[in-house]
Amino acid sequence: MIPKADVHFDFRAKLVVAVLVMSLVALLTSDITLYALMVFLVLYLAIQGLSRHALIYALIALVLGMMRVVSNGNGLTFLLPEMFLFILVRTTIMLMAAEPLLGMPPGEVVAVCKKMRVPDMAALPLTFMLRFLPAVEGEFRDVFEALGMRRLLSFRHPLRTFEHVVTPVMLRSSRIAEELAASAESRGISSPGEHTCRRAIRFGCHDAALSIISMAIAFSCVVFDKGFLA
Numbered sequence: 001m002i003p004k005a006d007v008h009f010d011f012r013a014k015l016v017v018a019v020l021v022m023s024l025v026a027l028l029t030s031d032i033t034l035y036a037l038m039v040f041l042v043l044y045l046a047i048q049g050l051s052r053h054a055l056i057y058a059l060i061a062l063v064l065g066m067m068r069v070v071s072n073g074n075g076l077t078f079l080l081p082e083m084f085l086f087i088l089v090r091t092t093i094m095l096m097a098a099e100p101l102l103g104m105p106p107g108e109v110v111a112v113c114k115k116m117r118v119p120d121m122a123a124l125p126l127t128f129m130l131r132f133l134p135a136v137e138g139e140f141r142d143v144f145e146a147l148g149m150r151r152l153l154s155f156r157h158p159l160r161t162f163e164h165v166v167t168p169v170m171l172r173s174s175r176i177a178e179e180l181a182a183s184a185e186s187r188g189i190s191s192p193g194e195h196t197c198r199r200a201i202r203f204g205c206h207d208a209a210l211s212i213i214s215m216a217i218a219f220s221c222v223v224f225d226k227g228f229l230a
Helices: 011-027 031-046 051-071 082-102 106-115 120-149 158-186 205-226
Strands: none
Touching: 011 031, 011 082, 011 106, 011 205, 031 051, 031 082, 031 205, 051 082, 082 120, 106 120, 120 158
């Protein structure tokens, strides 16, 4: 089991990693460089104490890698075409990069955005999204547990199962959005004054090191993938 750690990176350093990874997902074509990027992201999650997430993503990467090898570029029957595997690999990488951002306290994100003088029209939707997505994830989990207890989850009736899952989540998501908006407003998210945070907001040496290492890895992946050294 990967040991837990207490390393905390600044929001800006995490944002650098996320932007670089999203760019690499669009640029890279070789499986070797993509899985090398996954290894870096597993370590990136583990040193932040996200050991459980790191292990889950590592297992997903292993399964996807085996499926890509077995398919040999032809897909696995009509149920798993090659394009679907192509999308799954890249989606997994993007989720790994976004995981530390999604778990950040909204107050810290607001304080960082205020410190960076990010316009409210960009900062407020970002903060709301980082709070909304984990809440919806929790709703999906609760719905699946409730359906499982009532034995309503069935692969023999996929459309009915889809309806049982999506309908309550959609209704609950609307309520969550209203509650989050009211909560944010009551905490002064739109206040023009200076926003503070209990956690020290500063870009430290470890944040700079993470940014530099990430840029070096991104550059190396592009060079190797495009064969510039050949």
